[in-house]
Amino acid sequence: MAEEAVQRTPKRVVSGMRPTGRMHLGHFHGALKNWIEISNRADCYFFSADWHALTTDYKDPSRIAESQREMFADWIAAGLDPERCTLFIQSQVKQHAELFLLLGMVTPIGWLERVPTYKELQEQLREKDLANFGFLGYPALQTADVALYDADAVPVGQDQVSHLEFARELVRRFNHLYGNVLVEPHAYLTAVPKILGLDGRKMSKSFGNSIELGEEAESARKRIMVAVTDPARKRRTDPGNPDICAIYHLHRAYSPPETVAMVDRECRSAGIGCVDCKKTLLVSLIPALDRHREARAKLSPAVVEELVQLGTAKARKVAEPVMERVRAAMKL
Secondary structure: OHHHHHHOOOOEEEEEEOOOOOOEHHHHHHHHHHHHHHOOOOEEEEEEOHHHHHHHHOOOHHHHHHHHHHHHHHHHHHOOOOOOEEEEEHHHOOHHHHHHHHHHOOOOHHHHHOOHHHHHHHHHOOOOOOOOHHHHOHHHHHHHHHHOOOOOEEEEOHHHHHHHHHHHHHHHHHHHHHOOOOOOOEEEEOOOOOOEOOOOOEOOHHHOOOOEOOOOHHHHHHHHHOOOOOOOOOOOOOOOOHHHOHHHHHHHHHOOHHHHHHHHHHHHOOOOOHHHHHHHHHHHHHHHHHHHHHHHHOOOHHHHHHHHHHHHHHHHHHHHHHHHHHHHHOOO
């Protein structure tokens, strides 16, 4: 599948994010940056996956709507142009629920239980009761999210290709039963640079180790200066390993190539200390955060809401003909 993903140019792309509020650097480099690039070459639909948020946060959905507004504003401020792509809200396109229900009728339980992230997330989120149908069935909802728009591509990193295989298999099963009704999506491989959180783990709000896209300069400076580097480098004279350092990965994302090369070389030889390395990063990182914050400040919440509602209306119009095909094929 990787070969296919590399060779094919996408015609229509669909992807979404759970509404978690303000975006951080991991969100930008892990998805948004690639979305912006793809939207210049394909018909793209990007949505707030608010129903997916309910699979784990069903006990307190009160913050989803506000988080959604914050997320859309960050998307647009980061450079995702609503005139080049369609931004919409999953729960306001009811066809997602209908196709999810119908796909659920033909989804083997064993397939769902074998999804790698099913047990992984249960282990990671032990404090939450995830013994519910919504959490078990979310891969079928993800399949509906993509199939509903005749999307031929989903942007993923190499390590996420296996996650898309469930959707491909479910579409094939549906088409085997009812005819060639749904488009089988392929993985559109994207470059996803490694962005570690400030404690060396994956960057995540739940870990408290992230930097927001538009974080204030002083706040970002304080957080960077106390960030974890190579734990084996206990003294200034000890050589370091930049490959495991969150600061070095941020250098690769924000600093010019000559600075990245210098940091790599001088860290390994103890020619530069961690404090100086962090100060060098801030020279490039702070202006990038400032630019995003300024772009976001220029956005009117009313304008963002209008753009999203226009996109949602467009998504409904595209989704309904697909559902008409599905209903006809199933003799409904």
